[in-house]
Amino acid sequence: MELLLDACDDEYGGVVVDHGKLPSNPSAFASMLRNSLSDWRRKGKKGVWLKLPVEQSELVPIAVKQGFEYHHAEKGYVMLTYWIPEEEPCMLPANASHQVGVGGFVLNQHKEVLVVQEKYCTSSNTGLWKLPTGFINESEEIFTGAVREVKEETGVDSEFLEVIAFRHAHNVAFEKSDLFFICMLKPLSDKIIIDNLEIKAAKWMPLVEFVEQPKIKGDKMFKRVIEICEARLRHRYCGLSPHRLVSTFDGRPSSLYYNVVDGDDDSSHSNCTADFY
Numbered sequence: 034m035e036l037l038l039d040a041c042d043d044e045y046g047g048v049v050v051d052h053g054k055l056p057s058n059p060s061a062f063a064s065m066l067r068n069s070l071s072d073w074r075r076k077g078k079k080g081v082w083l084k085l086p087v088e089q090s091e092l093v094p095i096a097v098k099q100g101f102e103y104h105h106a107e108k109g110y111v112m113l114t115y116w117i118p119e120e121e122p123c124m125l126p127a128n129a130s131h132q133v134g135v136g137g138f139v140l141n142q143h144k145e146v147l148v149v150q151e152k153y154c155t156s157s158n159t160g161l162w163k164l165p166t167g168f169i170n171e172s173e174e175i176f177t178g179a180v181r182e183v184k185e186e187t188g189v190d191s192e193f194l195e196v197i198a199f200r201h202a203h204n205v206a207f208e209k210s211d212l213f214f215i216c217m218l219k220p221l222s223d224k225i226i227i228d229n230l231e232i233k234a235a236k237w238m239p240l241v242e243f244v245e246q247p248k249i250k251g252d253k254m255f256k257r258v259i260e261i262c263e264a265r266l267r268h269r270y271c272g273l274s275p276h277r278l279v280s281t282f283d284g285r286p287s288s289l290y291y292n293v294v295d296g297d298d299d300s301s302h303s304n305c306t307a308d309f310y
Contacts, residue, residue: 035068035072036061036064036065036068037065037068037069037072038050038051038054038055038065038066038069039051039054040069040073040081042078043080043082045079045080045124046077046078046079046080047078047079047080047081047082047125048073048078048080048081048082049082050069050081050082050083050084052083052084052085052086052110055085055086055089055092057089059091059092059095062092062095063095063099066095066096066099067099070099070115070117073117074117078117079116079117079118079121079124080114080115080116080117080123080124080125081101081114081115081116081117082104082112082113082114083096083101083112083113083114083115084110084111084112084113085110085111085112085113086109086110087108087109087110087111090111093111093113096113097113099115100115101113101114101115102114102115104125104128105128105129129209130209130210131209131210131211131212132168132205132206132209132210132211132212133168133169133175133211133212133213133214134166134167134168134169134211134212134213134214135166135167135168135169135175135178135179135182135213135214135215135216136164136165136166136179136213136214136215136216137164137165137166137179137180137182137183137191137216137218138164138197138215138216138217138218138258138262139165139183139189139191139218139219139220140217140220140240140262140266141220141223141237143237143239144239144240144241145237145238145239145240146164146237146238146239146240146243147164147165147183147187147189147220147225147235147236147237147238148162148163148164148165148235148236148237148238148243149162149163149164149165149186149187149227149232149233149234149235150162150163150232150233150234150235151163151231151232151233152230152231152232152233153231157248158248161246161248161249162236162238162243162246164215165182165183165186165187165235166182166213167181167182167185167186174275174288175196175214175216175275175288175290176193176196176216176275176288177193179193179214179216179218180192180193180218183218185228186227186228186231186232186235187225187226187227187228187232187235188222188224188225188226188227188228189220189221189222189223189224189225190220190221190222191218191219191220191221192218192219192221193216193218193275194216194217194218194219194272194274195216195217195265195271195272195273195274195292196214196215196216196217196272196273196274196290197215197216197217197258197261197262197265197270197272198214198215198258198261198272199212199213199214199215200212200213200215200254215258217262217265217272223237225237240259244256244259271292272292273290273291273292274290274291274292274293275288275289275290276288276289276290276291
């Protein structure tokens with residue numbers, strides 16, 4: 034009787050190999066993988082997901098030799114895939130295509146914006162005062178990430194108000210696309226305690242002084258961002274606030290970002306007329 038890899042069916046006609054029951058012997062793995070591919074092919078299976086822990090990295094070249102391809106890698110494993118139907122195009126979803134970043138626009142009652150100088154930056158940005166920025170963690174909300182990044186870099190506590198705008202760029206890090214959300218935050222404290230690992234300095238800077246920096250003043254996109262933020266302060270613009278909703282498609286709660294204006298059925302939750310101080 035041929036030995037097969039332990040696997041379960043997925044909901045799309047494929048299989049997911051149980052990485053917790055992989056044989057430790059490479060020769061045994063190679064034999065079981067060949068037998069399993071033949072068995073899955075006879076049964077009309079389509080995609081195969083094979084997760085190999087870093088502790089068993091010696092199995093990777095064996096799988097690649099059998100026709101598996103890299104899908105993605107994390108700190109503790111590499112994921113490989115195999116598409117069985119030769120006459121059909123591969124329908125397995127690709128790896129994540131985007132990274133998500135946030136920038137915190139924190140303005141106090143004195144019209145001073147919270148800014149930082151990074152320790153590690155390109156030579157062209159040396160001495161530049163910029164907004165606190167960073168990447169969203171896995172399974173982290175945009176509004177939570179913005180508050181966290183400001184706290185980590187400057188020590189300032191803040192309250193998320195709105196997403197003012199977002200930028201979509203392509204071929205950034207590792208040829209991935211990039212989504213960058215500019216968030217308006219209300220400061221809840223003013224004492225600055227910088228993160229010495231990545232931040233060189235931080236301070237409250239008058240907004241008029243901040244926008245007069247040559248690097249900022251000469252950037253058309255950032256000039257427009259400042260114009261939007263100033264329009265929001267005058268109630269001439271409305272950003273997007275998160276609203277927790279549950280979709281019947283998957284039954285999971287998620288955040289839908291939108292604004293509510295006067296006259297809407299939900300105008301009691303309007304954020305468009307809210308003051309920042």
